[in-house]
Amino acid sequence: MKKTTKDSNKTNPLLLKAKNMLSSYVKSTGAITCITDHNHITIPEIFNEITSDNITCLYCIKHQLNMQINKNEDYILHPCKDLHIDNMKKSFKAGGSSCYKCDLGFIFWTSPVFSGKQYIGSLTGSGFMCGDINKTAEKMELLGKGTVKKQDIIKYLARYPQTDKEHVKAMAELMLVCAESVSLDSSYQETLIRRNEQQKKIMKEPEKNKNPAAVQPAQVLEYPAEKEKAFLKAVNCGSAEKSIKLLYDLLESIISMFPGDFQKIQYQVMELAIILSRTENTYNFFSYKNHQSIKSIEEAKNMEELVDTIHLMTERMTNDAFAFKGIRHVSALKKADRFIQSNYTRKISLEEIAAAAGLSAPYFSTVFREEMGENLSNYLNRLRMEKACSLLVKTDMMINKIGAACGIDDQSWFSKLFKNYTGMNPGQYRRKKRNPLIENPAPWQP
Numbered sequence: 001m002k003k004t005t006k007d008s009n010k011t012n013p014l015l016l017k018a019k020n021m022l023s024s025y026v027k028s029t030g031a032i033t034c035i036t037d038h039n040h041i042t043i044p045e046i047f048n049e050i051t052s053d054n055i056t057c058l059y060c061i062k063h064q065l066n067m068q069i070n071k072n073e074d075y076i077l078h079p080c081k082d083l084h085i086d087n088m089k090k091s092f093k094a095g096g097s098s099c100y101k102c103d104l105g106f107i108f109w110t111s112p113v114f115s116g117k118q119y120i121g122s123l124t125g126s127g128f129m130c131g132d133i134n135k136t137a138e139k140m141e142l143l144g145k146g147t148v149k150k151q152d153i154i155k156y157l158a159r160y161p162q163t164d165k166e167h168v169k170a171m172a173e174l175m176l177v178c179a180e181s182v183s184l185d186s187s188y189q190e191t192l193i194r195r196n197e198q199q200k201k202i203m204k205e206p207e208k209n210k211n212p213a214a215v216q217p218a219q220v221l222e223y224p225a226e227k228e229k230a231f232l233k234a235v236n237c238g239s240a241e242k243s244i245k246l247l248y249d250l251l252e253s254i255i256s257m258f259p260g261d262f263q264k265i266q267y268q269v270m271e272l273a274i275i276l277s278r279t280e281n282t283y284n285f286f287s288y289k290n291h292q293s294i295k296s297i298e299e300a301k302n303m304e305e306l307v308d309t310i311h312l313m314t315e316r317m318t319n320d321a322f323a324f325k326g327i328r329h330v331s332a333l334k335k336a337d338r339f340i341q342s343n344y345t346r347k348i349s350l351e352e353i354a355a356a357a358g359l360s361a362p363y364f365s366t367v368f369r370e371e372m373g374e375n376l377s378n379y380l381n382r383l384r385m386e387k388a389c390s391l392l393v394k395t396d397m398m399i400n401k402i403g404a405a406c407g408i409d410d411q412s413w414f415s416k417l418f419k420n421y422t423g424m425n426p427g428q429y430r431r432k433k434r435n436p437l438i439e440n441p442a443p444w445q446p
Contacts, residue, residue, distance in 0.1 A: 011043045012120045014113060018182045019045055022123065025178055029171050030161070032127035038120050040085050041073055054159070056106050056126065063143045084108070088122045097172035104139055105131035107163060109172035111179035123179050125171055128163040224253040228272065235276065240318045247314050251307060262303065267393075269310055270297045274386070276310075276317060291382055298389075329367050332357040336364070344383055345407050350376060384408060385421040392430040399426045 015035055022033045032054055035043050042050055051058065051069050061067060061078045080102050091098040092112040099109040110124040129136065137153040144153075231246040251269070258264040273294050293313040300306040339356035340348070353376065354364035369375045374382075384406040391402045403414030403426075418426050 011045060012037065012115070014115060014182050015043055015121050016045065018113060018121075018123055018178065019043070021178050021182060025125075025175065029125070029174065030127065031125040031171060033175075034124045034126070036088070036122050036124065038118075040081075040088060040122070043121070047071075054127070056102075056104070056160070059140060060104075060143060063140075063145065063147070084110070084124070088112070088124075091122065092119050097176045099168050099172050101130060105129050105136045106160070107168055109168060109175060111172070111176040113179050114183040123175055125175050127160060128168070129157065129160045130163060130168075133157050133162075223257065223268075224250060227253060228275075232276065235314060235318050238318055240315065243314055243318045244311065247311065251310070262306075265303075266297065266300060266306060269306055270294060273297050273310055273313060276313065291386075294386070329359075329371060332359055332364070332367070333371065336368070340380065340383065344380065344387070345405055347407055347409075348380075380407075381417055382421065385418055388414075388418060388426070389422065389429065389433075392426055393433045399430075402426065 015037065018035055022035070025031065026033055034050060035046055037043055049055075057078045057080065058069065060080065061069065064079050065077065067077070083100065083102060087098040087100045087108070088110050091110050095112065097109055097111045099107070101107055106126060107128045107130050108124060108126045110122050112119055113121045113123065133154065136157060137150050140153045140157075141148065141150045227246065227250045231243065231250050234243040234246050250272070254265055254268045258268070277291075277294065293309055296309045297306060300309060336353050336357040339353055343352075350365060351361045354361040357364050359367065365376060368379075372379065388402050388406045391397055391405065392399075395402075397405070400411045400414075403409070403411055406414070408414040408417065415425055418429070422429050424432070
């Protein structure tokens with residue numbers, strides 16, 4: 001047990017790697033750097049560095065708190081600890097850098113370090129000022145309560161160069177490169193950055209979107225059908241950049257329709273994903289990947305997950321546009337899909353579908369499995385369960401009638417299939433989706 005405790009207190013090797021890398025960063029930028037762990041405590045290996053005379057926070061600790069830094073953990077007690085921690089959390093959530101300024105006018109920037117999806121610490125830079133040096137000196141003189149003269153403070157401040165926004169941004173970006181280079185598997189960090197950019201695109205009117213009272217019933221907007229049409233057309237044409245741009249325009253309109261109502265936004269995006277998965281000119285018109293995307297949208301817990309999923313689905317569908325041109329049996333598969341969509345509400349056999357496709361039953365079964373990535377039976381069951389989910393939520397139809405309407409007359413078999421597909425029986429699904437307990441994501445804790 002003691003060994004476990006001791007090991008848990010060891011500095012993460014990735015942060016030690018960052019320490020070595022930052023020595024070059026300091027030489028090239030002239031910045032002062034600090035490394036903190038996942039609890040926002042400076043790593044012990046840099047204790048001598050954070051207690052040097054160059055660290056501006058020591059002045060506030062000494063004169064505002066009347067204390068000295070005797071051990072590593074003392075450093076987190078400084079007056080601006082909440083400012084630093086809040087920005088570390090901000091950079092963690094965004095997967096990028098956060099730049100900020102303390103009350104005295106000193107500039108800071110921080111970047112997160114990850115090990116997979118786990119946040120393990122932050123790199124922070126400082127050592128520059130932005131503002132009137134005389135005003136900073138006056139504030140520091142007040143903190144010192146007359147124990148330090150203003151002229152001495154001005155001499156002390158002369159070691160910290162004045163800087164501007166662009167210079168700070170450049171140093172922050174370079175530090176982010178350092179953080180990414182020591183992080184293990186930067187894919188999660190890339191996801192956070194992408195989601196942060198996505199939210200900036202769709203949240204152009206944050207107050208309107210956050211406040212349910214901002215749009216009165218008389219002002220409710222109609223669904224942007226023309227925007228949806230333009231979006232789907234761009235996807236079919238294989239125009240990636242245009243598709244993504246139109247997607248965010250469409251999402252912004254959907255969010256404006258239902259301000260503050262995540263469930264209704266989620267349903268609209270799910271319906272969009274279903275339509276997108278069946279675009280006529282895209283080879284993946286009923287692929288398993290699209291099914292996974294639709295399930296991810298249904299299970300999304302917040303706007304970040306919702307938007308990211310439809311974004312990635314759009315990218316994939318756009319990239320796959322016209323890919324079917326090199327597929328031998330695309331014409332037969334399209335005929336089969338049209339037949340299935342028109343007849344899934346009744347029992348249909350392999351022979352019927354194969355005949356609609358113009359192929360023999362055994363050959364069609366092989367072609368479908370090889371080119372669609374799943375067998376025909378799985379596809380039919382999945383399609384029927386998707387339709388059942390929609391009917392359970394949007395209608396008051398009795399459950400046994402829903403099974404029959406989806407081509408499954410045996411009620412017990414329908415319930416079994418539905419539970420395998422959703423993890424709950426039809427009644428539970430209806431109650432949950434009609435009266436959802438939509439929880440806001442808990443604040444991030446280390």
